Amino acid sequence: xxxxxxxVILGGGVAGASLAHSLRRQNKTVAVVxxxxxxxxxPNRGCDPKKILLSGLEITQLVDDMQGNGISGRVSVNxxxxxxxxxxxxxxxxxxxxxxxxADGVDTYHEHAHFNAEGLVEAGNEQLSADKFVxxxxxxxxxxxxxxxxxxxxxxxxxxLDEMPSDVTFIGGGYIGFELAGIARAAGAKVHLIHHNDRxxxxxxxxxxxxxxxxxxxxxxxFHFNTEVSQITQVGAQFFLEGDQFQLPTDMVFATAGRTPNxxxxxxxxxxxxxxxxxxxxxxxxxxxxxxxFAMGDVVSTEQPKLTPVAGYEAGYLAKYxxxxxxxxxxxxxxxxxxxxxxxxxxxxxxxxxxxxxxxLLITNDMHKWYSYHRLNEPVAKxxxxxxxxxxxxxxxxxxxxxxDYLINIFTLMINQHMKISDFNQEILVYPTFASDIxxxx
Amino acid sequence: xxxxxxxVILGGGVAGASLAHSLRRQNKTVAVVxxxxxxxxxPNRGCDPKKILLSGLEITQLVDDMQGNGISGRVSVNxxxxxxxxxxxxxxxxxxxxxxxxADGVDTYHEHAHFNAEGLVEAGNEQLSADKFVxxxxxxxxxxxxxxxxxxxxxxxxxxLDEMPSDVTFIGGGYIGFELAGIARAAGAKVHLIHHNDRxxxxxxxxxxxxxxxxxxxxxxxFHFNTEVSQITQVGAQFFLEGDQFQLPTDMVFATAGRTPNxxxxxxxxxxxxxxxxxxxxxxxxxxxxxxxFAMGDVVSTEQPKLTPVAGYEAGYLAKYxxxxxxxxxxxxxxxxxxxxxxxxxxxxxxxxxxxxxxxLLITNDMHKWYSYHRLNEPVAKxxxxxxxxxxxxxxxxxxxxxxDYLINIFTLMINQHMKISDFNQEILVYPTFASDIxxxx
Numbered sequence: 084x085x086x087x088x089x090x091v092i093l094g095g096g097v098a099g100a101s102l103a104h105s106l107r108r109q110n111k112t113v114a115v116v117x118x119x120x121x122x123x124x125x126p127n128r129g130c131d132p133k134k135i136l137l138s139g140l141e142i143t144q145l146v147d148d149m150q151g152n153g154i155s156g157r158v159s160v161n162x163x164x165x166x167x168x169x170x171x172x173x174x175x176x177x178x179x180x181x182x183x184x185x186a187d188g189v190d191t192y193h194e195h196a197h198f199n200a201e202g203l204v205e206a207g208n209e210q211l212s213a214d215k216f217v218x219x220x221x222x223x224x225x226x227x228x229x230x231x232x233x234x235x236x237x238x239x240x241x242x243x244l245d246e247m248p249s250d251v252t253f254i255g256g257g258y259i260g261f262e263l264a265g266i267a268r269a270a271g272a273k274v275h276l277i278h279h280n281d282r283x284x285x286x287x288x289x290x291x292x293x294x295x296x297x298x299x300x301x302x303x304x305x306f307h308f309n310t311e312v313s314q315i316t317q318v319g320a321q322f323f324l325e326g327d328q329f330q331l332p333t334d335m336v337f338a339t340a341g342r343t344p345n346x347x348x349x350x351x352x353x354x355x356x357x358x359x360x361x362x363x364x365x366x367x368x369x370x371x372x373x374x375x376x377f378a379m380g381d382v383v384s385t386e387q388p389k390l391t392p393v394a395g396y397e398a399g400y401l402a403k404y405x406x407x408x409x410x411x412x413x414x415x416x417x418x419x420x421x422x423x424x425x426x427x428x429x430x431x432x433x434x435x436x437x438x439x440x441x442x443x444l445l446i447t448n449d450m451h452k453w454y455s456y457h458r459l460n461e462p463v464a465k466x467x468x469x470x471x472x473x474x475x476x477x478x479x480x481x482x483x484x485x486x487x488d489y490l491i492n493i494f495t496l497m498i499n500q501h502m503k504i505s506d507f508n509q510e511i512l513v514y515p516t517f518a519s520d521i522x523x524x525x
Numbered sequence: 526x527x528x529x530x531x532x533v534i535l536g537g538g539v540a541g542a543s544l545a546h547s548l549r550r551q552n553k554t555v556a557v558v559x560x561x562x563x564x565x566x567x568p569n570r571g572c573d574p575k576k577i578l579l580s581g582l583e584i585t586q587l588v589d590d591m592q593g594n595g596i597s598g599r600v601s602v603n604x605x606x607x608x609x610x611x612x613x614x615x616x617x618x619x620x621x622x623x624x625x626x627x628a629d630g631v632d633t634y635h636e637h638a639h640f641n642a643e644g645l646v647e648a649g650n651e652q653l654s655a656d657k658f659v660x661x662x663x664x665x666x667x668x669x670x671x672x673x674x675x676x677x678x679x680x681x682x683x684x685x686l687d688e689m690p691s692d693v694t695f696i697g698g699g700y701i702g703f704e705l706a707g708i709a710r711a712a713g714a715k716v717h718l719i720h721h722n723d724r725x726x727x728x729x730x731x732x733x734x735x736x737x738x739x740x741x742x743x744x745x746x747x748f749h750f751n752t753e754v755s756q757i758t759q760v761g762a763q764f765f766l767e768g769d770q771f772q773l774p775t776d777m778v779f780a781t782a783g784r785t786p787n788x789x790x791x792x793x794x795x796x797x798x799x800x801x802x803x804x805x806x807x808x809x810x811x812x813x814x815x816x817x818x819f820a821m822g823d824v825v826s827t828e829q830p831k832l833t834p835v836a837g838y839e840a841g842y843l844a845k846y847x848x849x850x851x852x853x854x855x856x857x858x859x860x861x862x863x864x865x866x867x868x869x870x871x872x873x874x875x876x877x878x879x880x881x882x883x884x885x886l887l888i889t890n891d892m893h894k895w896y897s898y899h900r901l902n903e904p905v906a907k908x909x910x911x912x913x914x915x916x917x918x919x920x921x922x923x924x925x926x927x928x929x930d931y932l933i934n935i936f937t938l939m940i941n942q943h944m945k946i947s948d949f950n951q952e953i954l955v956y957p958t959f960a961s962d963i964x965x966x967x
Binding site: 399513 | 567572573576577578580581584585587588591593594595596597598599600601602603604606607610614832833834835838841856857858859860861862870896899900901930931933934935937938941942944951952953954955956957958960961
């Protein structure tokens with residue numbers, strides 16, 4: 084028997100669950116089909132557990148920085164304790180998310196979803212039909228197709244490690260590789276990060292990215308750039324990585340070279356949904372090439388970064404669109420960040436664009452002697468801020484510091500509120516704080 | 526011989542030095558007369574050194590909170606190291622401030638200023654005349670007029686202690702008493718805080734203030750409310766505090782019961798400048814009852830809180846006013862904060878007003894289980910947010926948490942930008958952060 088819904092959502096992650104709840108407030112009938120953990124990547128195996136584990140790096144680094152500056156004694160990361168705290172957070176997520184959906188009147192299916200035919204999704208033994216379908220199946224870690232690829236661990240494995248090995252290697256220098264490398268180093272591991280060219284963190288400012296790398300090198304992370312690993316072999320309890328003129332033994336090797344959209348087993352070919360290398364192709368209404376099927380979150384092929392709040396924003400958009408609001412989706416400035424010590428964060432017009440364009444004024448500052456950074460003896464604190472000369476508004480910022488999130492969130496608000504630096508400097512903020520320090524920029 | 530200036534500023538603190546530099550950019554001739562440290566209270570004996578010493582409390586508390594949650598090992602405050610760091614910051618302030626003024630073409634006088642007659646200030650052996658004078662002489666700690674008052678130390682002494690005594694007492698439960706009490710406790714002292722009634726931190730939300738007190742009691746600060754100390758006697762190396770049915774021996778006693786405007790020795794009676802209990806009376810142009818004499822910063826009698834950024838804002842106003850802009854001074858929402866662990870911060874319409882007025886919606890939240898607080902195991906995190914029902918904008922907030930400054934600065938921007946909570950929730954911020962958590966409020 085076929086079950087009929089107003090909307091069937093494929094994927095019970097941040098976007099899917101959020102949209103389901105919103106549609107219930109419109110009294111729509113909704114089903115969510117999820118074959119993995121309800122809650123999806125972010126709370127189960129992404130940003131939330133990652134940042135719990137990051138506290139080890141933050142606190143050990145802070146204590147180290149303040150030695151001789153008012154703090155005596157050292158602390159260390161207790162990985163089993165930290166992992167227990169992480170699991171206390173993550174373990175209840177899936178059932179709590181599913182229960183919350185069920186309690187809200189959403190039918191949930193813990194099954195793999197597959198489009199069998201136009202208007203029909205198979206979920207285990209059930210056939211689900213709907214007026215509209217929404218693909219929100221997210222991404223998974225990409226595994227490089229090299230000899231010995233079966234030895235690769237992923238970020239999911241890292242975020243669930245019972246013990247931290249003595250020596251770990253990350254292949255792929257995107258934000259995930261950098262974040263996990265910092266966490267592993269703080270937990271006492273010898274850490275290698277391998278990248279195929281000499282330009283990791285490619286979506287971030289090159290100069291500040293290099294300064295982040297310089298600092299991570301100083302705290303003991305071994306970077307191997309312009310290095311392709313072509314083979315992994317197991318040698319006893321270790322793994323041996325090999326490439327052209329490159330050899331490295333390591334205890335554990337993680338694939339952190341990107342993520343793959345979960346589109347390959349959904350039967351999209353049966354319903355005329357086009358995909359490209361980056362995911363499901365959508366228009367300005369998040370509508371796929373099949374007009375009854377929409378897509379949102381990490382699985383879509385758009386230029387927006389694949390981030391939890393973007394997924395939530397897209398879910399909010401589709402709720403309004405399905406509720407009758409016809410406007411196309413529009414994005415404000417979206418900040419992105421590599422969490423670490425220091426963190427590297429960026430929003431709006433990049434410094435590299437501003438440097439070559441007379442429309443923009445680029446303000447570059449070394450902030451580490453500014454009050455709030457000096458107070459905590461932060462070794463690295465840099466800012467690049469982009470001003471549009473036409474109206475003097477702030478249009479972009481890149482921040483490298485242990486507290487980059489604080490500033491980048493404020494710059495994001497400034498950009499979206501079209502504030503001038505001079506307007507901001509008329510604000511009376513709590514002094515002295517990272518935010519009040521911004522007045523020193525100009 | 527009398528020296529003639531466009532503007533003579535009495536006081537070389539934050540407000541005075543800032544105004545002097547601004548007036549030089551207008552090519553005005555300027556003198557600054559300061560009888561104490563150039564730079565004034567904030568950088569020499571106020572907010573800046575205080576928050577340097579506060580790092581001891583922040584870091585020991587953070588490490589304590591995370592024991593068993595991923596961090597092993599303990600740290601302690603090394604007071605001599607911390608004081609050395611503080612002095613490295615404060616020692617150069619006065620000469621650097623004076624040198625900066627001099628280099629900018631400002632005449633500086635390290636003398637006490639006294640109005641001898643209309644249009645004439647005496648500064649040591651010099652007579653200074655000017656078109657306009659600006660009083661920016663700040664405040665000093667008030668010393669209660671009780672028997673043994675000569676034994677009182679002040680916040681200035683506290684911020685320069687070579688060693689932390691075993692047992693210290695603060696008389697006066699305003700923000701200074703609370704902040705110094707937290708710093709002393711973290712440095713290992715037994716701490717008493719005495720207040721004349723049972724309502725310390727009177728300008729802050731009573732309920733959240735009480736929760737701050739409860740937490741400080743748990744970490745070992747002894748509060749003595751409804752207690753008046755009437756006599757201090759020295760007994761050996763200790764001091765003995767006595768009042769009605771109250772006795773307390775202590776190693777050092779600090780007067781933290783308010784501050785007194787520095788108006789009494791300026792000769793204001795010679796030039797018709799009126800003062801009241803709170804300082805120099807000014808109109809909406811910061812003009813005193815003598816139209817050639819203005820006042821700004823902590824010394825003025827206005828309803829604005831006496832804060833460094835307020836002083837800076839007033840200096841900015843006078844620079845524009847003297848430059849020809851006739852508008853009266855107008856203030857946006859001004860946040861105030863008691864720094865500590867937790868910190869208590871407030872901006873805009875207070876919750877107590879909102880609770881009794883149908884115009885307002887009061888949202889109260891216990892945030893300590895929210896992601897960012899849970900991650901660092903913060904024991905206390907509360908928020909009260911006031912919404913104006915007429916236009917759904919945020920108009921007030923009170924925050925109690927270790928990271929209250931982060932949120933209160935963002936709420937200040939929201940209030941001044943007239944943002945609705947729903948507007949804010951459309952912003953895409955870095956996730957997960959204290960700022961992105963704000964979406965959980967409603």
